[in-house]
Amino acid sequence: CSIPLPSGTGNICADPLFVDMANGDCRLFFESPCIDSGNKTLAVGDTDIAGNQRIFGAAVDMGAHERVHTDFIIFGRVQGHGKLEPATAIVPIGGSVAFTARETISPFRHFLKNGTIVSEVPSFILPNIQSDVVITAVFEPVKWYVDASRPDDTGNGTSWDTAKKSLQAAVEDSQDGDTILVNDGLYGPINTNNKAISIQSVNGPELTIIDGNGVQCCAVLGHFPEHHNTVLAGFTLQN
Numbered sequence: 300c301s302i303p304l305p306s307g308t309g310n311i312c313a314d315p316l317f318v319d320m321a322n323g324d325c326r327l328f329f330e331s332p333c334i335d336s337g338n339k340t341l342a343v344g345d346t347d348i349a350g351n352q353r354i355f356g357a358a359v360d361m362g363a364h365e366r367v368h369t370d371f372i373i374f375g376r377v378q379g380h381g382k383l384e385p386a387t388a389i390v391p392i393g394g395s396v397a398f399t400a401r402e403t404i405s406p407f408r409h410f411l412k413n414g415t416i417v418s419e420v421p422s423f424i425l426p427n428i429q430s431d432v433v434i435t436a437v438f439e440p441v442k443w444y445v446d447a448s449r450p451d452d453t454g455n456g457t458s459w460d461t462a463k464k465s466l467q468a469a470v471e472d473s474q475d476g477d478t479i480l481v482n483d484g485l486y487g488p489i490n491t492n493n494k495a496i497s498i499q500s501v502n503g504p505e506l507t508i509i510d511g512n513g514v515q516c517c518a519v520l521g522h523f524p525e526h527h528n529t530v531l532a533g534f535t536l537q538n
Contacts, residue, residue: 300333300361309338315362318374319433326364328431329371333361370394372431378411379438379474380404395426400436404457411435440476443469447484466509470494475528485510491529493521500533508535 304312316331318324326349327333337359347353348363355367373388373396382401390396400407400421410418413433417423425434444462452468454461459482463469466486469479475495483506491498500507509517517536520529 300336309336311336311361318431319376322376324374325362326372326374327360327362327366329366330430331360331366334366335360337361371428373425373428374431374433376411376433376435377438378435379408379476380441381407381436381438383434383436390428392429394428395424396428396434398423398425398434398436400438402438405439405441408437408439411437440478441473443473443477443479444482445469445479445486446482447486448482466498470496470498481507481534483507487512488515488517488519490519491521492519493526493528495528497530498532498534499530503533504535507533508537511536511538513538 300311300313300315302312304310311332313332315333316328318326318328335357339354339358342354342359345353347365351365351367353359353365355365360366368389370389370391373390375383375386377383380403382403384399384401388396398410400410407421409416410423411434412425425432441457443456444459445466446459446462447464449462449464452463452465454463456463456469456472462482466481466489470489470491473479473494473496477496479496479498481498481500483502485508488509488511511517518531520531521527
């Protein structure tokens with residue numbers, strides 16, 4: 300299953316219909332052309348990459364994941380800081396699922412069904428299911444606070460009074476969409492791993508410094524040229 304179409308019997312160039320390629324979920328939707336499309340003689344082992352039965356159905360599925368359900372799968376997602384119950388559901392045609400979004404740090408915003416807003420209340424029933432669906436509970440982004448004058452990182456980081464001491468501690472607690480506000484001071488190196496976050500100094504680069512101490516890169520924001528999700532603004536990078 301590749302573009303451009305490679306020569307050879309059974310090869311295809313159709314959309315494989317992954318559940319959520321952007322977030323690394325390469326399981327197959329129920330209408331995927333990769334289901335039962337592989338060559339049984341090339342299937343090695345009894346399980347797929349997730350430990351599920353392989354082969355399930357008429358033939359092995361193309362790819363790393365075997366679809367092992369004839370019913371529909373409702374894939375749960377959380378965007379921001381919160382919880383979704385249930386995380387995943389398997390239902391027959393025409394069935395329904397009740398979802399509950401539970402707040403932890405920030406307020407609930409809305410539910411998305413396959414990327415479209417369907418409810419702005421934290422309890423939602425998905426009725427008359429006729430296909431696989433991705434349900435996402437979206438929570439408000441969080442502002443994190445960092446202050447080099449703090450004694451340590453034991454604060455929860457959600458206010459200046461409970462600010463983190465180190466930048467990296469706030470980075471690790473943050474999720475996509477969050478903002479990290481940084482007070483004046485000298486800070487150690489950070490690695491954000493391409494998180495879609497904004498890290499901003501309060502008073503500019505003259506007073507807010509990341510120091511590599513001559514041995515480390517001050518700020519690793521990603522690992523590939525296409526990694527550009529993190530915004531770092533208002534800092535001096537030295538040594």
